[in-house]
Amino acid sequence: MSRRSATSSGHPKVCACPSGLDPYRLPNHVAVIMDGNGRWAKARGLPRMVGHRAGVEALKRTLRLCSDWGIGALTAYAFSTENWSRPGDEVNFLMTLFERVLQRELESLEREKVRIRFLGDLEGLPLGLQELISEATELTVRNNGIHFNVCTNYGGRRELVLAAQKLAQRAARGDLDPTLIDENSFEAELLTAGEVDPDLLIRTSGERRISNFLLWQLAYAEIHVTDVCWPDFDEVALTQALFDYQSRCRRFGGLDPIAANHLGS
Numbered sequence: 654m655s656r657r658s659a660t661s662s663g664h665p666k667v668c669a670c671p672s673g674l675d676p677y678r679l680p681n682h683v684a685v686i687m688d689g690n691g692r693w694a695k696a697r698g699l700p701r702m703v704g705h706r707a708g709v710e711a712l713k714r715t716l717r718l719c720s721d722w723g724i725g726a727l728t729a730y731a732f733s734t735e736n737w738s739r740p741g742d743e744v745n746f747l748m749t750l751f752e753r754v755l756q757r758e759l760e761s762l763e764r765e766k767v768r769i770r771f772l773g774d775l776e777g778l779p780l781g782l783q784e785l786i787s788e789a790t791e792l793t794v795r796n797n798g799i800h801f802n803v804c805t806n807y808g809g810r811r812e813l814v815l816a817a818q819k820l821a822q823r824a825a826r827g828d829l830d831p832t833l834i835d836e837n838s839f840e841a842e843l844l845t846a847g848e849v850d851p852d853l854l855i856r857t858s859g860e861r862r863i864s865n866f867l868l869w870q871l872a873y874a875e876i877h878v879t880d881v882c883w884p885d886f887d888e889v890a891l892t893q894a895l896f897d898y899q900s901r902c903r904r905f906g907g908l909d910p911i912a913a914n915h916l917g918s
């Protein structure tokens with residue numbers, strides 16, 4: 654099935670999604686908490702690091718599918734501000750993995766017109782990784798394909814505190830009237846400024862937590878939890894998530910149209 658859709662950047666694109674899904678009701682923005690790499694590896698008697706490597710493949714797969722199906726943005730939780738508390742070996746492995754993957758994949762991201770951004774406290778990352786992130790961001794900033802946001806050294810509470818600080822600084826300088834601060838001005842200070850909010854949050858490996866991810870932006874996201882561990886997340890699992898999403902009635906605090914019609918009659 655195909656549809657003509659606009660990406661977040663407004664670029665029209667012909668897309669195909671699995672039959673049975675309504676191509677006109679796909680989420681514009683999907684966020685993923687990629688959980689279960691360690692458990693996936695443990696279940697196979699393998700080191701956790703093998704799970705993280707397999708997780709990279711699952712992420713590449715998911716990005717390609719979202720892009721092919723005309724989903725405008727994919728935001729993935731790669732490393733939280735809390736993940737520093739993991740053993741040093743694992744943290745170092747992950748940082749090196751991010752660097753290697755970025756180096757290896759940059760050409761194909763550019764070819765596929767992906768616009769990649771990294772969200773989080775990037776100054777806390779190793780210098781080599783910071784340099785690659787700047788290079789990838791600058792190289793792809795004008796791309797009109799899917800928006801791919803990688804949350805790295807990211808914490809939702811920290812993001813909110815930083816936004817509040819920036820507004821307070823502007824107010825202290827006299828550049829902003831504090832009584833005029835509203836949701837729009839607050840949102841403009843978030844790391845995701847300019848991106849539509851996620852419509853769908855997918856969390857793998859069965860945990861039912863938000864884990865300090867996109868606390869503001871997920872206000873009205875539909876949440877899909879699957880028992881599949883992230884390295885096994887594939888086309889079938891993504892399709893199930895999208896069917897689940899399309900089965901929901903999104904009311905955004907209002908009434909669903911059928912109930913509203915009954916009230917009016």
Ligand code: FPP
Nearest residue numbers: 687688689690691692708709731751754803
């Ligand atoms: C959570 O599983 C996963 C992570 C903390 C790391 C996720 C990173 C990747 C999938 C690689 C992404 C790569 C790039 C380039 C962005 P876990 O280790 O918490 O699993 P567990 O709960 O089973 O122990």
